[in-house]
Every structure is written in C-alpha cells, then in structure tokens.
Amino acid sequence: NGSGYVKAKDTIKGYQCIEWSFPMEKMKKICSDLQEQVGDEYVVMVPPSEMGCIIIFKKNNIDSIERHRKDGYKNIWEV
DSSP, X not given: OOSSOOOTTOOXXXXXXXXXXXXXXXXXXXXXXXXXXXXXXXXXXXXXXXXSOEEEEETTOHHHHHHHHHTTOEEGGGO
C-alpha cells in the first residue's frame, strides 16, 4: 500500500505492507483497529520499531509470519 488506505472490502493477497510515520505510542491502537477491520482471516504484524512497516498476512501464510517473528515482529495479540 504505497499510498491510500486499507479498506474492509480490499482483498489482501499474500501480504500487505503499510508504511508507518506516527509515534510508536500509537502503534498498538492502529494495529488493533486494523485487525478488527480485516478480521480473523488475517494477522496484523507489529514492527519492532518505527523503522519497519505494519504487515498484514493471510492467517494461513505461516512461513512468512514466522520469518517476520524472527525479525522482531509480533502479531497484535502479543503486544
């Protein structure tokens, strides 16, 4: 998502990266709202710092989710 907004009707194929340019203090709220919006079929991954992007994966994309966990990403339920 180079520009624009993630909408409830958007289809995410594989994954979607969302650039982050707000203070880290707002990250949890934004990611929680995204998770609520996209639903249980997806996993919202929180970056380890403000230098990373928020990433939304299809829930069945386990290999990619685990790979990003090793890089410090957490899913929103772990934050």
